[in-house]
Every structure is written in C-alpha cells, then in structure tokens.
Amino acid sequence: MLEVNSLSAYYGLFQALFDVDLRVEEGECISLIGANGAGKTTLMRALVGALKVDSASVLFEGQPVGGQSERQQLARGVTLVPEGRRLFPSLTVRENIELAQHHGRPGKWDAELLFQELPALAEVQNRMSTELSGGQQQLVAISRALVTNPRLLLCDEISLGLSPYAVDEVYRLLNRARKDGMSVVLVEQNVQRALAEADRFYCIQKGRVVLDGPAADADHHAVANAYFGV
Numbered sequence: 001m002l003e004v005n006s007l008s009a010y011y012g013l014f015q016a017l018f019d020v021d022l023r024v025e026e027g028e029c030i031s032l033i034g035a036n037g038a039g040k041t042t043l044m045r046a047l048v049g050a051l052k053v054d055s056a057s058v059l060f061e062g063q064p065v066g067g068q069s070e071r072q073q074l075a076r077g078v079t080l081v082p083e084g085r086r087l088f089p090s091l092t093v094r095e096n097i098e099l100a101q102h103h104g105r106p107g108k109w110d111a112e113l114l115f116q117e118l119p120a121l122a123e124v125q126n127r128m129s130t131e132l133s134g135g136q137q138q139l140v141a142i143s144r145a146l147v148t149n150p151r152l153l154l155c156d157e158i159s160l161g162l163s164p165y166a167v168d169e170v171y172r173l174l175n176r177a178r179k180d181g182m183s184v185v186l187v188e189q190n191v192q193r194a195l196a197e198a199d200r201f202y203c204i205q206k207g208r209v210v211l212d213g214p215a216a217d218a219d220h221h222a223v224a225n226a227y228f229g230v
C-alpha cells in the first residue's frame with residue numbers, strides 16, 4: 001500500500017532523513033521508534049505530502065506522493081493526526097469533527113458513529129474543544145482524522161502527556177478503526193506501547209533506519225541500543 005524507497009529529506013541544507021526504506025501493507029500497523037530529533041515527524045510529513053521530497057521516493061498505491069499537497073493526499077486516503085492535536089479552539093467538539101468530515105472522503109466513519117463509539121465525547125459534543133481534558137482533546141483529534149475515512153492513518157505522538165487511562169482510551173479507538181482494515185503508522189515515544197500496538201517497527205536514529213522487524217519478536221535490548229545509538 002505504502003512504499004518508501006531511499007527517501008532523503010532536507011530542511012534547507014540540513015539533511016534530516018537518509019535513504020529511508022519502509023513498507024506498509026494493507027491493514028498493517030507499524031511503529032516508528034526513535035529518540036527526540038531522530039526524524040520521525042519529518043518522515044510522517046513526507047508521507048502525508050507536507051514536505052517536498054523526490055516524487056519517486058514515496059509511493060501510495062503505486063502513485064507518487066512527492067509533489068502532492070496534503071489536501072490531495074487526504075482525497076487519496078492518507079490522513080495525519082498531527083503532534084499537538086491542532087484543534088480549532090473557536091469551534092465546539094462537534095463542529096471540529098464535522099468540519100473535518102466535510103473535507104474528507106465519504107465512508108463509514110462520521111460524527112454520529114463516533115459519538116456512538118465514544119459516549120463520553122457525545123456528552124461534551126457542544127462544548128468548546130479547549131474546555132476538554134487532554135485525553136478528550138486527543139480523542140477529538142483522532143476522530144477528526146477518522147471521519148475523513150482514511151485508508152492510511154498517520155498518528156504522531158498521540159499519547160504524549162496523557163494519563164494512562166486516557167492513553168488506553170486513545171488506543172482503544174485506534175484499534176476499533178483498525179478492525180475495518182485501516183492501515184496505521186504510529187510515532188510513539190513509549191517503546192513498550194509502540195511494540196505492543198504494532199505488527200512491525202522501524203527504529204530511526206539520526207535520520208536513518210537502523211533496525212526493523214516484526215514487533216512481536218523484537219529484541220528489547222537491540223531496540224534500546226538502536227534507540228539510544230549505543
């Protein structure tokens with residue numbers, strides 16, 4: 001479904017990614033693991049079309065992503081849940097979700113299905129998104145992505161700063177969406193969680209993939225070494 005071949009990415013003269021190869025198959029969940037500044041967000045931005053990269057280096061269903069806008073990627077079924085949530089503060093929960101739905105693809109996921117799945121969110125649907133707890137805001141951010149009916153969902157640090165209960169809620173929603181065959185790429189700072197949620201993982205260090213494989217068989221010692229670069 002998604003193919004990344006020898007991807008390099010730059011911020012001006014600074015090279016942030018070096019020859020990254022990566023695959024995501026239909027229905028698969030992969031985790032990107034790495035220390036701060038390793039290049040995970042840069043990779044996500046390249047996948048969603050938000051960063052200019054060589055057009056042949058990222059292919060979604062055989063079509064180049066490079067040179068496409070985030071909007072075009074959304075229309076093709078690739079949606080990012082950005083780090084920091086980026087909800088519209090002047091809109092209610094429902095308005096935030098409905099606006100995203102309006103810009104997304106038609107499909108099964110809409111505001112009504114989400115409120116059915118998340119009764120606690122339904123109760124606060126008319127509140128301003130800024131009045132919600134961090135965990136609830138993150139559920140809104142994921143909901144906004146789900147109602148675009150993506151085939152590939154990219155999640156950047158969706159558990160950051162949340163309570164353990166809220167983290168479980170966030171992953172419960174994600175796993176519910178995965179049951180419909182959605183593919184997922186996760187950036188997750190909690191390595192245990194990253195391995196527990198994913199089918200496969202890629203460990204990135206200083207812009208390079210240094211270790212990858214099935215998450216279930218991951219050697220935690222090797223992952224820790226790859227993560228810290230020892």
Ligand SMILES: Nc1ncnc2c1ncn2[C@@H]1O[C@H](COP(=O)(O)OP(=O)(O)OP(=O)(O)O)[C@@H](O)[C@H]1O
Pocket residue numbers: 011014016034035036037038039040041042043
């Ligand atoms: N807009 C930018 N301009 C210049 N350099 C940048 C920019 N964004 C990121 N970088 C640099 O690119 C490298 C990779 O950053 P990136 O944000 O992709 O890492 P990350 O693995 O997502 O880190 P974190 O976990 O802190 O979010 C870092 O050295 C960072 O300083």
